[in-house]
Amino acid sequence: MFDVLFAHIQEKVALTEQDREGIQSVFMARKLRKRQYLLQQGAICTHLSFVTKGLLRAYNVDEKGHEHINLFGWEGWWISDLNSFLFQEEALLNIDAIEETQLLMISLADYNALMVRVPVMERYFRLLYQNSLATKDRRLISSITHTAEEKYLQMAHRHPQIIQRVPQHLIASYLGLAPETISRIRKSLALRQSR
Template identity: 55%
Template sequence: MYNVFFSHILEKVTLNEQEKQKIITYFIAKKLRKKEFLLKEGEICRYLSFVEKGLLKSYNVDPKGIEHVNMFALEGWWSSDIYSFFTGEKAIFYIDAIQDSEILMITLSDFEKMTLEIPIMDRYFRILFQNSLVTKEHRLLSSVTYSAKEKYSNLFQSNPELIQRVPQNLIASYLGITPETLSRVKKEITKQR
């Protein structure tokens, strides 16, 4: 089970076998079936979760009942309502499985113990959070300045696997466009090739 997890960590920092064995003790393994919730809006997010296998989506629902996807988490990605996880406040996001998934979860208290006991993990998470901040900043800029075609093209170039595995209506929601607009954009791009 921890293959993708350690592969991801080792892309950023170096661990010895003793550290790996200690890290495992802090995590809980969980399986989610397709459409099963990891978190619901209004709950307290008790875990920071790593996707070992499968695919999750994080989203909120507006007053009209429309889902707005803010993130997908494939294998090798983390998923959480970070604000709720670190503050203990109610979650503003839902997180559920798009595909059957296997995840590794850590509580805040174990996260803090682990990063104190294994300092290299503190560095790993600092790198992770820095990268996340840069990605979110870019996503915000993209949402207000790029055309629908540019948004789709950028997503396709940066993560073609996501395009293949996620239903088109969810891709449209993530890009902040309608499914009809996404269909039109895809046809334009196909004609240009």
């Protein structure tokens, strides 16, 4: 399980054997069944989770009962309600498994201790947070300025594995589109490719 985590970390920073031991000592493994919650809206997010296998979604539910997916998390991704985790406030997001999932989880106390014990992890997380902010900016701009087809094509280009693994209605929710719109886009693209 730790191989996936270490490979991800080493894409950004170098780890010593002592760093690896320090990291392993503060994570706990957890498995989720398909549709099992990792976090429910209103609870406190007690752990930051790294996906070693499987697929999750983070979403909120509006007053009309409609789901709005904020994030998909698959192998090599971190997932949590970060505001709830860092500030120990009620979560605004639900997180549940789309597929059977395996996670490595770290508590807030262990996360803070890890930054002191393994200083290179502070740089690693800073780089992750920078990338996350840039991605959120791109997504916001895309949601305002791009057509439905452009949004779908960007997602298919950036994350082709998600297009294959995630049901169409969940992709629609993530893109802020109706499922019928995704069907129309897919049919139109297939028609163009067959010419």
